[in-house]
Structure formats: structure tokens, C-alpha cells
Amino acid sequence: MKIRIALLGAAHVHAQHYAALLSQQENTEVLGFTEDDPNIAQEFAQRTGLMQRTAAEIMALSPHGVIVCTVNTKRLGPVQLAAASGAHVLCEKPIATNEADAQAMRRACEAAGVQFVTAFPARFSSAALSLAEQLRAGQLGKVLAYSGVNHSVAPDHEQPWFGDPAQAGGGAGMDHIVHLADLLRFVGERPTEVYAQLRPVPQWVLPEHADIDAAGLITLRLASGASATIDCSWSRPQGYPRWGQLRLDVTASRGMLSLDVFADHLNITQGTYQWAGYGEDLNAKMLDDFIQVCAGSGAGRATWQDGYAALGVVQAAYTSNASGEAVQLNDAAE
Numbered sequence: 001m002k003i004r005i006a007l008l009g010a011a012h013v014h015a016q017h018y019a020a021l022l023s024q025q026e027n028t029e030v031l032g033f034t035e036d037d038p039n040i041a042q043e044f045a046q047r048t049g050l051m052q053r054t055a056a057e058i059m060a061l062s063p064h065g066v067i068v069c070t071v072n073t074k075r076l077g078p079v080q081l082a083a084a085s086g087a088h089v090l091c092e093k094p095i096a097t098n099e100a101d102a103q104a105m106r107r108a109c110e111a112a113g114v115q116f117v118t119a120f121p122a123r124f125s126s127a128a129l130s131l132a133e134q135l136r137a138g139q140l141g142k143v144l145a146y147s148g149v150n151h152s153v154a155p156d157h158e159q160p161w162f163g164d165p166a167q168a169g170g171g172a173g174m175d176h177i178v179h180l181a182d183l184l185r186f187v188g189e190r191p192t193e194v195y196a197q198l199r200p201v202p203q204w205v206l207p208e209h210a211d212i213d214a215a216g217l218i219t220l221r222l223a224s225g226a227s228a229t230i231d232c233s234w235s236r237p238q239g240y241p242r243w244g245q246l247r248l249d250v251t252a253s254r255g256m257l258s259l260d261v262f263a264d265h266l267n268i269t270q271g272t273y274q275w276a277g278y279g280e281d282l283n284a285k286m287l288d289d290f291i292q293v294c295a296g297s298g299a300g301r302a303t304w305q306d307g308y309a310a311l312g313v314v315q316a317a318y319t320s321n322a323s324g325e326a327v328q329l330n331d332a333a334e
């Protein structure tokens with residue numbers, strides 16, 4: 001049996017990669033995609049060869065699963081539609097931009113008995129799995145501090161909606177905090193306090209997005225007693241040789257370890273200088289996991305709870321930035 005999957009929304013920068021990977025799978029049938037923005041839809045159809053359909057047309061084809069790749073603020077509707085049709089959901093992160101939407105997603109999926117999977121591909125990194133195993137086994141002793149960096153070129157140069165608060169819900173903080181917040185959760189940590197400074201940097205973004213937060217530093221107090229920082233900035237210049245960086249450095253009583261998820265690369269000097277990545281395709285591994293979910297294997301590696309926990313850190317960061325005070329987190333995300 002082929003697993004039928006559709007993309008609800010094509011606005012996210014990862015949607016084209018997902019489409020290409022799914023189209024190569026012998027055990028999947030890609031039913032097409034939906035997209036509200038006609039310009040995005042036209043380009044996506046041209047690049048992927050997939051057919052644009054209405055949401056009703058997609059659901060009439062009885063997908064086993066859908067991948068939600070809309071702009072950040074419009075993910076609730078597709079999740080509810082998919083759940084009502086009995087389709088499992090793989091949702092881009094952040095899963096929502098507010099508490100109400102996130103909880104409505106949970107209720108819809110629970111009521112329909114479908115799985116909600118959050119798109120956290122870093123959980124499929126062999127290096128991240130090794131780090132989590134070492135920390136959980138106590139091989140480094142007591143962890144004292146984490147330093148996380150998730151830098152990139154400002155994504156509004158590729159998809160302008162990333163710099164529009166009405167569609168993105170925020171800037172670099174909304175875009176990048178979730179990755180490292182989830183990596184910390186993945187290795188067993190739970191934040192109890194968040195303090196954040198988020199700042200616009202007009203030189204990094206499109207002129208019309210000059211007021212959006214493009215630089216940020218978040219400090220976390222963890223339940224284990226350790227501290228952590230997350231630099232979520234869109235600080236890579238145009239022409240930087242790779243997309244960005246996802247790195248987590250660990251300092252513990254018996255040693256130090258560094259995780260650099262996308263470090264494997266070749267230096268290409270023909271024409272412009274580039275770093276050509278190689279090694280694990282984490283999106284491919286994540287999609288394989290979701291295909292198994294659609295086939296009935298149960299929950300995915302990253303659930304709604306994981307996406308919700310990461311969103312909680314993001315919301316606390318924006319609240320802290322607005323108030324100038326640290327924000328306490330309760331255990332609601334657990």
C-alpha cells in the first residue's frame with residue numbers, strides 16, 4: 001500500500017525539499033499541495049511538478065498524512081482540517097504563534113485519534129542522538145552550562161513573509177529559538193526561567209522589515225541547575241557560503257562537547273565560494289519517520305508536546321523582551 005501524503009501550504013522554505021524527497025519514495029503518493037499565495041503556488045508548482053489543489057480536493061483523496069507548511073500564523077486551520085479527515089499531521093515549527101492555536105491543534109488531533117508530529121529534524125542527527133545518550137548516562141558528569149547558536153541569513157530575502165509579523169508572528173526569535181529549545185529538551189533539560197533581549201537590525205533584513213527582531217540572545221535557567229544561552233540571530237550576511245549554523249556546546253564537570261549539526265561540508269571554490277553539505281539528510285530521516293506514523297506505527301519522534309514546549313520558550317522570550325524582566329515557566333508543557 002502506498003502512503004498518500006499532501007502538503008497543506010507551500011510557503012515554508014523547507015516545502016520544496018519535502019516535496020522532492022517524497023516524490024523519490026516508492027512507498028508514497030504525493031497528492032499535491034494547497035497554497036493561498038498565487039505567486040508562491042506558481043513557483044512551487046513549476047519547481048516540484050506537483051498539482052495545486054483546493055483543501056477540499058486534497059481531503060477528498062483521503063490522505064494518510066499531511067505536512068503543514070503554511071506561514072506561521074495560519075497553521076491551525078490546516079491542522080484542524082486534516083484531523084477532521086483522519087489524516088496524521090507533520091507540522092512545521094513553530095507549530096503556532098499563540099497558546100490558543102496550539103491548544104486547539106492538540107484538541108483536534110486528540111478528538112480525531114490522529115498523531116501530531118512536530119518538524120524537528122535535528123532530533124534525527126546521529127551526533128545529537130549520541131550527545132543525548134552521553135548526557136543522560138552521566139558520562140560528562142554534572143552539566144554546568146550550554147551555549148547554543150542558530151544563525152542564518154535573514155530568510156525574508158527568500159520568502160518575504162518571514163519578516164512580516166502578521167504572517168510570521170515575530171522575527172528571528174520566532175524563527176530560531178525553537179530549534180535549540182527542542183535540542184535542550186531532547187537531551188533531557190527543562191527550562192524554568194527565560195530572559196531575552198531581541199533587537200532589530202535593519203541592515204540584515206529587507207527595508208520594509210526594519211523593525212522586526214533580527215538579533216537575539218536568550219538566557220535560560222534549567223531545572224537541573226545548569227544555565228543555557230541561545231543566540232537566534234539572522235546574522236549571516238548575504239553570500240555566506242552556507243545557510244547557517246545549529247550548534248550546541250556543553251560544559252560539564254568532566255569535560256566539554258560540541259554538537260554542530262550541519263558541520264559536514266566540502267569547500268567549493270569554483271565561481272563563488274560555497275560550503276557543500278554532505279552526510280545525513282535529516283529531513284529525509286524525519287519524513288521516513290512520518291511515513292511510518294502514517295502507516296500506523298504510533299507517535300513520531302517529536303510530538304505536539306515537544307512543539308508546544310518549544311513554543312513556550314519562544315513566548316516567554318518575547319514576554320521577557322517586552323518587560324525587561326525574566327519570565328518564570330511552569331510545568332504546563334510537560
